[in-house]
Amino acid sequence: MEQIVNMIGRETLKTIVGLIGVLVFVVFNALILTWAERKVAGHMQRRIGPKEVGPYGLIQPIADAIKLLGKEILTPREVDRPLYYLAPILIFVPVLVSFIVIPFDASLQVKDINVGILVILAFSSLSVFSILMAGWGSNNKYALIGAIRSVAQNIAYEIPLLLALLPVIMMANSFSLKTIVEAQKGLWFVVYQPLAFCIYFISAVAETNRTPFDLPEAESELVAGYHTEYSGMRFALFFLAEYTNIFIVSAIAVTFFLGGYQGPFLPGIIWFLLKSYLLVFVIIWLRWTYPRVRFDQLLNVSWKALIPLAFINLLITGGLLKL
Amino acid sequence: MVESIKTELGAALQGVEIAEANYLERGYHLSLEVASGELLNAARFFDERGFYLAAIVCVDYREYLELVYLFANHASLCKVKVTLKVDPAKPVAPTISAIFDCAYWHEREIREFYGVLFDGHPNMTYLFLHDGIDFYPLRKEQIPVTDDDKRALGSFRPGEGEDTFFVNLGPQHPSTHGVLRVVLKMDGEYIEEAQPVLGYLHRMHEKMAENRSYLQFLPNTGRMDYLGPMAFNLGYVTAVERLCGIPVPDRANCVRVIATELNRISSHLLWLGAYLADLGALTPFLFVFDDREQINDILEGITGSRLTYCYFRFGGLYNDVEEAFIAGTKAFIERMRSRFSLYEKLVGGNVIFINRTRGIGVITKERARKQAVSGPVLRGAGIPMDMRKTEPCAAYGEMDFDVPVGTRGDALDIYHVRIREMENALKIIEQALARLPEGPVMAEKAPKKLKPPKGDLYHTVETPRGELGIYIVSDESDKPYRMKWRVPSFSNLMIFPELAKGNLLADAVAILGSLDLVIPEIDR
Numbered sequence: 001m002e003q004i005v006n007m008i009g010r011e012t013l014k015t016i017v018g019l020i021g022v023l024v025f026v027v028f029n030a031l032i033l034t035w036a037e038r039k040v041a042g043h044m045q046r047r048i049g050p051k052e053v054g055p056y057g058l059i060q061p062i063a064d065a066i067k068l069l070g071k072e073i074l075t076p077r078e079v080d081r082p083l084y085y086l087a088p089i090l091i092f093v094p095v096l097v098s099f100i101v102i103p104f105d106a107s108l109q110v111k112d113i114n115v116g117i118l119v120i121l122a123f124s125s126l127s128v129f130s131i132l133m134a135g136w137g138s139n140n141k142y143a144l145i146g147a148i149r150s151v152a153q154n155i156a157y158e159i160p161l162l163l164a165l166l167p168v169i170m171m172a173n174s175f176s177l178k179t180i181v182e183a184q185k186g187l188w189f190v191v192y193q194p195l196a197f198c199i200y201f202i203s204a205v206a207e208t209n210r211t212p213f214d215l216p217e218a219e220s221e222l223v224a225g226y227h228t229e230y231s232g233m234r235f236a237l238f239f240l241a242e243y244t245n246i247f248i249v250s251a252i253a254v255t256f257f258l259g260g261y262q263g264p265f266l267p268g269i270i271w272f273l274l275k276s277y278l279l280v281f282v283i284i285w286l287r288w289t290y291p292r293v294r295f296d297q298l299l300n301v302s303w304k305a306l307i308p309l310a311f312i313n314l315l316i317t318g319g320l321l322k323l
Numbered sequence: 324m325v326e327s328i329k330t331e332l333g334a335a336l337q338g339v340e341i342a343e344a345n346y347l348e349r350g351y352h353l354s355l356e357v358a359s360g361e362l363l364n365a366a367r368f369f370d371e372r373g374f375y376l377a378a379i380v381c382v383d384y385r386e387y388l389e390l391v392y393l394f395a396n397h398a399s400l401c402k403v404k405v406t407l408k409v410d411p412a413k414p415v416a417p418t419i420s421a422i423f424d425c426a427y428w429h430e431r432e433i434r435e436f437y438g439v440l441f442d443g444h445p446n447m448t449y450l451f452l453h454d455g456i457d458f459y460p461l462r463k464e465q466i467p468v469t470d471d472d473k474r475a476l477g478s479f480r481p482g483e484g485e486d487t488f489f490v491n492l493g494p495q496h497p498s499t500h501g502v503l504r505v506v507l508k509m510d511g512e513y514i515e516e517a518q519p520v521l522g523y524l525h526r527m528h529e530k531m532a533e534n535r536s537y538l539q540f541l542p543n544t545g546r547m548d549y550l551g552p553m554a555f556n557l558g559y560v561t562a563v564e565r566l567c568g569i570p571v572p573d574r575a576n577c578v579r580v581i582a583t584e585l586n587r588i589s590s591h592l593l594w595l596g597a598y599l600a601d602l603g604a605l606t607p608f609l610f611v612f613d614d615r616e617q618i619n620d621i622l623e624g625i626t627g628s629r630l631t632y633c634y635f636r637f638g639g640l641y642n643d644v645e646e647a648f649i650a651g652t653k654a655f656i657e658r659m660r661s662r663f664s665l666y667e668k669l670v671g672g673n674v675i676f677i678n679r680t681r682g683i684g685v686i687t688k689e690r691a692r693k694q695a696v697s698g699p700v701l702r703g704a705g706i707p708m709d710m711r712k713t714e715p716c717a718a719y720g721e722m723d724f725d726v727p728v729g730t731r732g733d734a735l736d737i738y739h740v741r742i743r744e745m746e747n748a749l750k751i752i753e754q755a756l757a758r759l760p761e762g763p764v765m766a767e768k769a770p771k772k773l774k775p776p777k778g779d780l781y782h783t784v785e786t787p788r789g790e791l792g793i794y795i796v797s798d799e800s801d802k803p804y805r806m807k808w809r810v811p812s813f814s815n816l817m818i819f820p821e822l823a824k825g826n827l828l829a830d831a832v833a834i835l836g837s838l839d840l841v842i843p844e845i846d847r
Contacts, residue, residue, distance in 0.1 A: 045609035141490050145512065145828070211603055212675055215829075222828075291675050292603025294829045295512055 015100075015111060022099040026244050031061040033243040036277075037284050044288045071232035076139070079229065083137030088230065088237035091130035094123035095244045102251050103178045105261045105268035116177040117169065120252065121162060124207070127241070128154045131216065131226050134238070138229035146225025149295060150209065150216035156302040157206040157213075163310035164200035167193050167317035168256045181260030190257040195313050197257045199306050201279075204249035206298070208242065211287040215295055250279035324401045325352045328372070332403075335368045336361055344404070348565070350781035351393065351402040358407075359417060362392075365405050366419040369394045374403070375692045376419075377781075378809035379429040380794045381437045383463045388414050388437060391794065393781055393809075397692065397701075397708045402781065409439060411462075418444040425695040428817055435476060436461040438468070449476050451522035451846060460530055487515055492831070494523045500597055501842030505819070507831065514831055517823040519816055524846040532806035537563050537773045538637070540803075545631035547810065548844040550593055552632045553586035553622075554786035560635040561716040562782035562793045566775040567637070575639040575764040576718040580755045581652065582622065582634060583717070584748040588659070589618040590787035591741045591748075594839045598738070599670060601836040602679050607670060614662060621651045637773065638766030649756060656749050663746060671742070680734040684822045684834035687732060694818040697811050698789020699744060700838055703729040703737035710785035721758065722751045734837035741839075774801050788812050788839055808847055812840045 008016075035050070035058060042049025050057030075084065101116035103109040113119055128151050135147020169175060171192065172183035183189075190197045206213040217225030227238045254260055254275040261268030263275075293301070329341055332355070341355045357365050369376075373396060380391040392405040409416050418441040420426040430441040431450040438459040441447065449455075455477060458465045468476075493504035502523035508516035528547060532540045544559045545552030557579055564571060571579075592615045596608035619629045625644050626634040634641050670676055686696065691704040701708055709726045711719045727743035729736025775797040783792045789811030798804040815838045823831045 041606075045606050046613060047609065141488065145490075149512075214603065288606045290604060291599060291673065291679060292829075293675055294679060295827060297678055 029247050030240045030243040034061040040284045041288045068232055068236040073232040076229050078139045080137040083133040087130045087134035088234040091127055091241040094126045095241050097123045098248045101177055103181055104272050112176055112178045115175045117175050135226040140229050142222040143226050143228045146216045146222045156299050157203040160199050160306035160310045161203035163314055164196040165256055166314055167196050170317055170321055177255050181255055184259040188259040199310050205283055208245045208249055210283055212290040212293050213298055214292055246280055246283055250276045253279055324399045328401055329353055351404045354404040356406045362407055362417055366422045370422050375695045376423040376425055377792055380807040381433045382796055382805045385463055390416055397706050400713050414439040415442055417442050420444055424693045425814055425817055448478055451525045453522055503842045512827050514823050514826055517820045521846055524843045528847045529806055532803050536801045542633045545633050547847055548841050549631055550590040550841050551586055551787040553583045556635045557583050558784035558791045558793055560637055563637050565782055566780050567773055569638045570766050572763050573760045574762045577755045577759045578640055578644050579717040581752050584752045585618050587787045588745050588748050589615045591745050598836040601832050617655050624648055640764040643764045656753055659749055679833055683734045683830050684837055685733045695814045696818050699737055699740045700815050703740045704732035705729055710783050710790055714783055716784055722754050724751050734833055737837045772801055774799055786811055810844045813845045816840055816845060
């Protein structure tokens with residue numbers, strides 16, 4: 001045992017085990033979130049949601065997953081095959097990489113990279129590529145419009161997202177997520193940076209293509225947007241990626257603004273998951289409350305409101321820190 | 324109004340005989356027959372005096388085809404029937420689509436059903452029957468369609484441009500509420516041109532009407548507008564009663580009003596839910612279904628069905644209402660009153676909703692008249708026209724209610740009009756309940772077999788979506804000789820292409836939703 005560990009190297013082994021853990025968590029998280037979304041939606045719509053499969057319908061997502069696995073994987077005739085096949089797989093890469101650097105607890109982190117947040121942001125921009133590939137490769141007009149919308153939206157909202165995170169990075173004086181969490185020992189950054197938190201959260205909802213910013217998959221206009229032509233397991237992968245993304249943006253919000261894994265009495269991981277899922281709940285809540293904004297309105301919010309505000313916030317933070 | 328129009332008309336159209344008709348029997352005040360060359364002058368005359376073209380009907384009298392143009396006025400009750408005789412062997416008539424835009428579709432419809440060629444019409448292609456036809460279906464004799472005509476009718480092709488592409492909104496699309504297909508010519512996200520393609524739910528109710536007795540056709544009415552079947556039922560039975568002169572007991576008239584208004588609320592509620600689902604908010608749909616469920620339960624108790632009601636009969640009702648119905652309706656009024664503030668908070672005050680609907684799909688009064696839109700869409704444009712006020716049937720004449728109107732004519736105004744219409748419907752139901760007299764619900768002298776006297780009738784009622792006009796020609800047999808349904812959604816959809824032009828795809832969905840279309844009604 002000791003020999004094997006020495007041969008591979010302790011760090012590498014840790015990474016491998018961590019990645020397996022992340023994969024398990026991703027699937028588990030998606031199962032919980034599908035259940036939670038249906039249950040929350042149900043209660044908001046004056047019904048009870050799933051209740052037949054398992055207690056409180058808890059096994060329902062597994063039944064859904066089995067159903068999706070059992071479905072025939074259809075490939076429309078006119079698709080651009082390489083792009084069409086690659087897109088659902090590629091959408092998963094940024095999602096997995098992001099998990100590596102997120103600190104679930106003081107010692108529960110796959111790898112603490114000193115530019116952690118940059119890794120997450122850089123990789124999450126990659127998901128736009130797979131959406132564009134899916135939209136273009138499907139050879140379907142709805143899918144293409146959905147993909148184009150998605151690209152425009154992601155570019156527009158990545159900027160305020162980053163600008164909202166920068167003040168925190170300046171205050172913590174580090175890009176490492178762990179250091180940022182440790183810097184919030186006394187007061188959470190949300191107290192110093194309420195505006196940045198709001199900007200981040202709005203941008204995050206837009207980045208994950210959720211209502212009221214769910215234009216890329218607006219079903220009343222574009223049927224299902226970029227994944228119109230996907231079925232079975234390939235569709236499930238898009239679905240999985242979306243739910244994982246919701247968790248990631250919430251986890252980053254918790255790490256940057258809400259003190260990460262820090263909290264009294266309970267172990268760190270519990271605090272971290274509690275706070276993250278609270279934000280996830282808010283995102284679900286938004287979806288079942290609001291209508292969808294229009295495309296030009298969506299871009300206006302970003303370019304005319306969020307980005308200037310984020311810049312002002314950044315300037316003020318910088319000025320105060322220098323003093 | 325009628326007198327002055329008659330004298331002016333006499334001056335404008337020399338040598339044309341203008342006959343005054345008995346409005347109560349015929350549903351129109353004046354009728355005149357013009358020659359082919361005079362038609363455009365007549366149309367221009369009515370256009371200048373602010374009339375709208377309610378419908379164009381074609382009737383095949385075997386010796387000749389008769390085109391019936393029905394003009395009506397928003398400001399005061401004055402209806403004029405203009406007829407034009409066409410040679411059945413070579414039917415050609417001038418188009419008036421350049422004067423009244425709404426004639427564009429009516430003429431296409433007559434073209435494929437009767438084979439009348441409208442001289443100068445820009446697009447004489449199929450409107451409903453895209454699979455092609457071998458015979459003109461509404462002609463009394465089998466007239467084969469020549470190959471040339473078939474080619475001309477089937478020549479609808481969306482032409483693709485250099486920088487544009489086509490998107491099919493429908494026929495299977497979540498936001499067309501049925502099977503409407505709109506071919507959108509898009510430049511990026513902007514719409515350059517919108518072309519509705521109808522006929523996916525075409526069942527030829529008008530031909531069916533000619534082949535079954537008056538009573539046998541009654542259940543068909545509810546199948547046209549499945550969301551407002553009571554109003555269609557009401558329109559049909561009151562039309563036939565008017566034609567045959569059947570009296571209706573007071574109690575039946577009051578119950579008719581209550582049932583129709585309950586149905587109007589349920590229709591508007593479904594619209595509210597579906598419209599917000601179009602705009603991306605899915606939760607209101609479930610909320611309105613909760614309310615709608617109460618109405619369905621109440622109406623199920625008296626009619627036996629929950630969707631395509633067939634409750635009214637010639638001369639009264641299918642059966643009397645009971646105490647449970649009255650108590651249930653009163654409880655529903657209480658409940659519904661408290662719900663409006665909830666909707667206002669959740670929907671009407673929502674910033675995203677307001678931004679999505681304000682200034683979208685603006686309909687001016689002039690355009691509303693030219694396209695002959697009706698119902699809440701017309702009232703949203705600021706014209707206080709309501710058939711329940713102007714031509715009250717059943718017990719509507721005794722009810723006191725407002726006709727809400729909008730100021731801007733956009734989708735937000737139409738939303739407010741519909742919400743306030745629901746409030747007024749509650750008011751009407753309350754009054755009708757208070758007034759509900761004891762007595763029979765069926766006329767004693769209602770004949771078993773209906774053979775209306777010879778003649779025609781244009782009868783209108785206000786359905787949840789607008790003006791429903793029924794044009795019946797009777798030849799004294801037990802079957803209608805011709806029955807034309809002027810349905811509100813058909814005319815309301817006609818204005819969509821010009822509203823959608825230059826807007827974003829998302830706006831097109833918002834506009835289409837605000838018109839509250841029911842596709843089986845358009846396709847008939």
